[in-house]
Amino acid sequence: MIPETRLEKRVVQTAQGDFFVTLVCGDYTHLYPGMERYGVRVSDALGHPVTQFFTNTYEYTPAMGLDAKSAAIKQADEWVEEFADHPIDMVEYFRRLHPRCLPAAEAVDVVIIQGSPRPDGNSGQVARWAASEVVRLGGTVQVIYPDDMNIHPCIGCYQCYNTGFCTFSDDMDEVFALVQRCGVLVVCAPVYSCSVPGALKVLIDRFQAYHAHRNLMGEDDTKSQAGLFFGVCGREGDANFRPLRDIATAFFATAGIPLTGSVWADGMDTKRDIRRVPGFAAEVRDCVRQALQKTEYNGED
Secondary structure (H helix, E strand, O other), X not given: OOOEEEEEEEEEEEOOEEEEEEEEEEEOOOOOOOOEEEEEEEEEOOOOEEEEEEEEHHHOOHHHOOOHHXXXXXXXXXXXXXXXXOHHHHHHHHHOOOOOOOOOOOOOOEEEEEOOOOOOOHHHHHHXXXXXXXXXXXXXXXXXXXXXOOOOOOOOOOOHHHHOOXXXXXXXXXXXXXXXXXXXEEEEEEOEOOEOOHHHHHHHHHHHHHHHHHHHHOOOOOOOOEEEEEEXXXXXXXXXXXXXXXXXXXXXXXXXXXXXXXXXXXXXXXXOOHHHOOXXXXXXXXXXHHHHHOOOOOOOO
């Protein structure tokens, strides 16, 4: 959890008891240059939390004419007035609200993101090799297909750094729940127009909210995880993988998972079938096996 500084504390006296409206600020510069999160916390006379509001400096563009601190002060002013006039109604309203959390997901040893829209293509084959190796070793695996999922693109609102959750609630919640509990995260992807396929890029962008969640909610530093990236491209030459290498490095850093291995196959426009690339399947399986050994996986070889 990130420490907060109390800026102001107001007492709201009512017939139902006192309420405290506290304005706070957190320094988030270790996440983004100059980022600050302002908040308003409301508690009752016994110190029990009633509600809270947060906003951060990255939400506000220069043309908006508003800033995070002013927005927090405005919210504090409104709550002071509303709790003074309608304390019972306010408490009952916030009591009915349920805090958001990630959905329950069965823990699996390995999560594989099959990033190609072609399930029977080369990336799909690589994903099958990885999954079958996990099963062979006695582990559990879940394969994710971004093209078959309802995932809204990130809009760069930065509101995830207020609550630890994306403003959109869709299939990414399940992805986050799976990744949070897995031992190994694998991404299989082809090069599409000097990048990854569109649906995979949308999924990767949304991991900004996972970065916020880990930092705001606190992460389990004792959990051992490993990341793998398997890439294919049509053209000859390792230079064609440069965009994917950069994306892989940034993605796993955002997810807070060490990238421990990768395998690349170029020239697939000519070779066509990755099953005919000598040694590639063995490299993929070996990477999966080594990654599992780095985690808390308890299967048998």
